[in-house]
Amino acid sequence: MANVPQDLKYAKSHEWVRVLGDLATVGITDHAQHELTDVVFVELPEQGREIKQGEACAVVESVKTASDIYSPVSGEITEINAEVGSNPALVNSEPYAGGWLFKVKLLNAAELEPLLSPEQYKAQISGT
Amino acid sequence: MFRQPVGDNEATANLRYLRNSVEQLFDFMKRTPLFSAHQELGAKLIEFGGWEMPVYYSSIVDEHQAVRLRAGLFDISHMGEVVLHGQGALEFLNAVLTNDLRKLAVGQGQYTLMCNPVGGVVDDLYAYRIGIEDYLLVINASRIEVDFAWLLARKRLFGGAVTFEMENASDRYAALALQGPQSAAIIDRCYPQASVDGTQVSRPSELRKNQLGCFGAGRKQVLIGRTGYTGEDGFELILESEDAESAWKRLVEVGAQDGLKPAGLGARDTLRTEVCYPLYGHELNEETTPIEAGLGFFVALDKGDFVGRDVLIRQKAEGTRRKLVAFKMTERSAPPRPHYPMWSPGPDGAVIGEVTSGTQSPSLSLGIGLGYVNAAQSAVDTPVQIEIRGKRANGVIVTKPIYRKAN
Numbered sequence: 300m301a302n303v304p305q306d307l308k309y310a311k312s313h314e315w316v317r318v319l320g321d322l323a324t325v326g327i328t329d330h331a332q333h334e335l336t337d338v339v340f341v342e343l344p345e346q347g348r349e350i351k352q353g354e355a356c357a358v359v360e361s362v363k364t365a366s367d368i369y370s371p372v373s374g375e376i377t378e379i380n381a382e383v384g385s386n387p388a389l390v391n392s393e394p395y396a397g398g399w400l401f402k403v404k405l406l407n408a409a410e411l412e413p414l415l416s417p418e419q420y421k422a423q424i425s426g427t
Numbered sequence: 428m429f430r431q432p433v434g435d436n437e438a439t440a441n442l443r444y445l446r447n448s449v450e451q452l453f454d455f456m457k458r459t460p461l462f463s464a465h466q467e468l469g470a471k472l473i474e475f476g477g478w479e480m481p482v483y484y485s486s487i488v489d490e491h492q493a494v495r496l497r498a499g500l501f502d503i504s505h506m507g508e509v510v511l512h513g514q515g516a517l518e519f520l521n522a523v524l525t526n527d528l529r530k531l532a533v534g535q536g537q538y539t540l541m542c543n544p545v546g547g548v549v550d551d552l553y554a555y556r557i558g559i560e561d562y563l564l565v566i567n568a569s570r571i572e573v574d575f576a577w578l579l580a581r582k583r584l585f586g587g588a589v590t591f592e593m594e595n596a597s598d599r600y601a602a603l604a605l606q607g608p609q610s611a612a613i614i615d616r617c618y619p620q621a622s623v624d625g626t627q628v629s630r631p632s633e634l635r636k637n638q639l640g641c642f643g644a645g646r647k648q649v650l651i652g653r654t655g656y657t658g659e660d661g662f663e664l665i666l667e668s669e670d671a672e673s674a675w676k677r678l679v680e681v682g683a684q685d686g687l688k689p690a691g692l693g694a695r696d697t698l699r700t701e702v703c704y705p706l707y708g709h710e711l712n713e714e715t716t717p718i719e720a721g722l723g724f725f726v727a728l729d730k731g732d733f734v735g736r737d738v739l740i741r742q743k744a745e746g747t748r749r750k751l752v753a754f755k756m757t758e759r760s761a762p763p764r765p766h767y768p769m770w771s772p773g774p775d776g777a778v779i780g781e782v783t784s785g786t787q788s789p790s791l792s793l794g795i796g797l798g799y800v801n802a803a804q805s806a807v808d809t810p811v812q813i814e815i816r817g818k819r820a821n822g823v824i825v826t827k828p829i830y831r832k833a834n
Contacts, residue, residue, distance in 0.1 A: 334471070336486040339787040340761040342816075358816070360761045362487045362787050363693055 301330035301424060304395055308411055309420035310371040315395065318411060323372050326399040327359060327390060330424045335361040338390040343379040343401055350376060350403065352410050357400055359390060371414055374406040459504035460601050460671040468689055476569030476708075478505040480692050487693035491789040494657055494698055495832075497686030498607035500678050501695055503663070504671060507571035508600045509564040509578065513591025516562050523581050523734050524554060525717060527727035531556040534626030536637050536652055538725050541574065542735030546716040546742065550574050551707055553654060555639050557625060560591070563650070565665070567707045571597050581734065601671030605678060606661030606698075609685040614662050616681050617674075618642045618651065625650070631662065649674065656695065658702030658828065700784050701830035703753050703797060709765060709783045710751055710797055718742040719799070720751045721827070749780065750805040753827045756794035756813070760820035762787040763796040763813045770812040770819055771804055779804045782813065790830045794822070 307315045313331035317324040332338065340360040350356045350370045357368035379401045383389050390398040405411075415423065456479035465472065470481035481502065483490060493499045511520065521528050526539035536555035540548050550573070553565040566574050575595040582589060605614060611632035621629045622640030631651050634640055639652035647670060655661035666674055679689060696706070705711050710720055717726050718739055728740050756763065763785030770776045785796030800811070807826050812819040 336471075336483060337488040337787075337789075340759075342761060358761065360787075362697060362762070362789065363482065365761065365764065 301328065301333060302395070303328070303330070303417045303421050303424075305417050307395070307417065308371070308414040309417070310369065310414060311423065312369050314368060314371050316371045316411070316414065317399075318405070321405045321408070322377065323374070323403045323405050323411075324399050325368075325371060325401055325403060326394055327368065328420070328424075329394045331366075332391045332394045332398070335359065335363065335366060336391070337362040338387045341383045341387045341390060341400065343384060344376050346376055346379055348376045350374065359400075360387075368400060370401075370403060372403050372405055372407075372410050374403040376401050377404045378402040457505070459502055460668045461502045461504060461675050464672055464675055465502065465689075470689075470691060473692070475692055476505060476567070478568055480505060481689070482693045483691040484689050487691070487697060488789045490688055490690035490694035491697050493686060493688040494607045494659055494690055494694060495790060496608070497688075498605065498609040498613055498682055499657075499688055499690035499694065500675070500682065501604040501606065501690050501692075502601075502675070503604050504601035504668070505568035506602055507566040507568060507574065507595070507597035508602075508665065509566060509575060510594045510596045511562040511564070511591055512558075512593075513560055515585075515589055516560055516591040516593075519582065519585050519589070519591060520554065520562055520564075521730060521733065522585065523578065524552075525726040525733060525735070525739070526554070527730040528554060528556070528562070529730070532626075533558060534622075534624075534639050536639055536654060540711075540717050540722065540725060541577070542717070542733075542739070543713055544734055544738075546718070546735040546738030547713040548707070548711040548715055548717060548720070549577050549713060551705060551711055551722075553652075555650075555652065557639070557641075557650070563665075565602070565663075566597075570707060571595065599668060600665050601668045602666070603664045603671070603675060603678065604655055604657075604661060604695075605664065605682075605687075606655045606657040606659050606690075607687070608660060609682070609687065610659070610661045613678065613682040613685055613687060614651065617678055618649070623648070634662075646670075656704055657698040658704075658830065658832070659698075696784075697786050697789055700786050700795060700797065701788055701790055701828065703827040703829060705751075705797075706784060715799075716742060716747070719747045719749055747802060749799045750802050751783070751797060752780075752800055752805050752824045753797055753829050754795070754811055754813075754822045754824050755788070755791070755829055756820060756822045757810075758821045760794055760813070761815050762794045763815065763822075768814040769798050769800055770814060772810050772812050772819075772821065776812065776819075779811070785813075788830065794820075795829050800824075 342358040344356040355367040473482040624641035626638040634653040649666040769780040780800030782798040788795040
C-alpha cells in the first residue's frame with residue numbers, strides 16, 4: 300500500500316504539496332512513483348518562472364514513459380531541487396523527502412482548499 | 428500434437444474474426460492463460476496489440492538486469508502460431524517468406540519476413556520445420572488476423588501443388604520465453620529428459636541456437652527452441668494453453684534459486700532495443716522493406732521467386748533512400764522516444780529522420796534508440812541530434828548492436 304503522509308495536501312494528478320508559511324514544496328506521491336517506476340530523468344522549471352495552478356511545469360521520465368507534472372498551486376518558482384536533476388532515482392526512493400521537485404511562493408492560499416486531503420487521495424488511488 | 432492442423436479454414440477464420448470484432452466492439456482486451464498468475468504476482472498490466480499484458484512485476488530495470496545477469500521468464504502467449512502440414516507447404520512458404528526454408532533440417536528454425544508485392548513487411552516471424560512436411564510460424568500478436576488472411580489469400584493464388592493444410596493455432600497455444608545466462612541450467616532442471624521429436628538431444632540445453640525439440644509425452648508435450656528476443660542465451664517454449672500455468676509456476680519456482688524473475692513487456696522492450704532487434708509497428712510496417720531495416724541477411728534473393736523479391740533485388744543493388752540506424756546519446760538528456768525528430772547538428776541542421784524506438788538503456792545508463800534517417804547521413808559515427816520537447820540533444824550513430832555482452 301502506498302504511503303500517504305498525513306501532513307500533506309494532494310492533487311488528483313498525483314502531486315503532493317507541503318506548505319510552510321507562504322512557501323509550497325511540490326513532489327510526486329509514493330503511489331505515482333510506484334506506477335512510473337525507474338525514474339531516469341527529471342526536467343524542472345526555471346527558477347523565477349511564474350506558474351498557474353494546473354500548469355504543466357516539469358516532466359518526470361521513467362524508462363517506460365514521460366509524465367507531465369502539474370503545479371498544484373500558482374506562484375513563482377523560488378527553488379528547484381538540483382539533486383533530483385543529477386540523481387533522478389531519488390523520486391523513487393524518497394518521494395516525500397529528497398525527491399521533492401520545486402518550491403512555489405504562494406500567490407493565493409485559497410487554492411489549497413480544493414486540493415485533496417490524505418483520506419480523499421487514499422480513496423482516489425484505491426479506486427484505481 | 429503440434430503436427431496436425433485441426434480443420435482450420437475460412438469458416439473458422441471468419442468465426443474468429445467475428446469474435447474479435449465483438450471483443451473490440453465492447454473494448455475487451457484479450458487475456459493469456461497466465462492472466463491470473465500475473466495478477467497473483469502483482470503485475471502492472473497494460474494494453475499491447477489488443478492484449479492485457481504485464482508491463483512489469485517489480486520494475487523494468489530490475490527485470491532487465493535479471494535477464495542480463497541471471498534469468499527472466501516472459502509470457503509471450505499473445506504471439507500467434509500458424510501450423511502448416513503437407514507436401515506443398517515448403518514450396519508455398521518459400522514463395523511467401525523472404526528467407527530460404529530449404530536450409531532447415533527438421534528441428535531447426537529461422538528468422539524470416541513476410542512481404543507484400545512492393546517489399547513492405549507484412550510481418551516478421553520465426554519459421555520452424557517441426558516435421559518432414561510440417562512447419563510452425565510464430566507471428567506477432569498484433570498481426571495474427573492480418574497474417575492469416577494474407578496467407579489464405581496467397582494460398583488461393585499459389586500456383587504450385589496446394590496439397591497442404593494451414594491452421595491458425597494461436598488460440599490453442601501458449602508460449603513462454605526463458606532468457607538469460609542461467610536459462611540452460613533452469614530448463615534442464617524443469618525438463619530433465621531427452622527430446623522425443625525435432626532435434627534429437629538428451630536434454631534441452633544441448634539444443635544449439637535456432638534448434639527446436641519436442642519434449643515430454645502425450646498431452647503434456649512442449650516444444651522448446653533455443654531462441655529469444657533479448658540478446659541473451661535462452662529458450663522459447665510453446666505448449667498447449669491448458670498446460671501454460673503449471674509450466675510457468677514450475678519455471679518460476681525452480682528458477683528462483685538461480686535468481687530468475689518474472690519479466691514483463693517493459694524489460695522485453697529495453698532488452699531488444701539494446702541489441703537492435705526490430706519490433707513490428709516500430710521499425711517494421713507495410714511501407715518499410717527488410718532492406719531499409721538492415722535485415723538483408725534474412726532475405727534470400729537467390730532462392731527463386733517470392734513475394735516482394737523484385738523490389739528487394741532493386742533496393743539491394745541501388746540502395747535505399749533511408750536506412751535504419753542505431754544511436755546513443757552523448758550528453759545527459761531525457762530518454763529518446765518513438766516519433767521524436769532526428770536532426771543533423773549545426774546551424775544549418777535539418778531533420779534527417781525519425782526515432783522508431785527509444786529508451787533509457789538500463790545496461791548502459793544512457794539514452795539509446797533506433798530510427799530511420801536519410802541514407803546519406805546514416806554512417807556510423809555520424810553526429811545526430813534528437814529533438815526532445817522542442818530542444819535538441821546530442822547523440823551519435825553507432826554500430827548495431829548498441830549493447831554487446833562483455834566476455
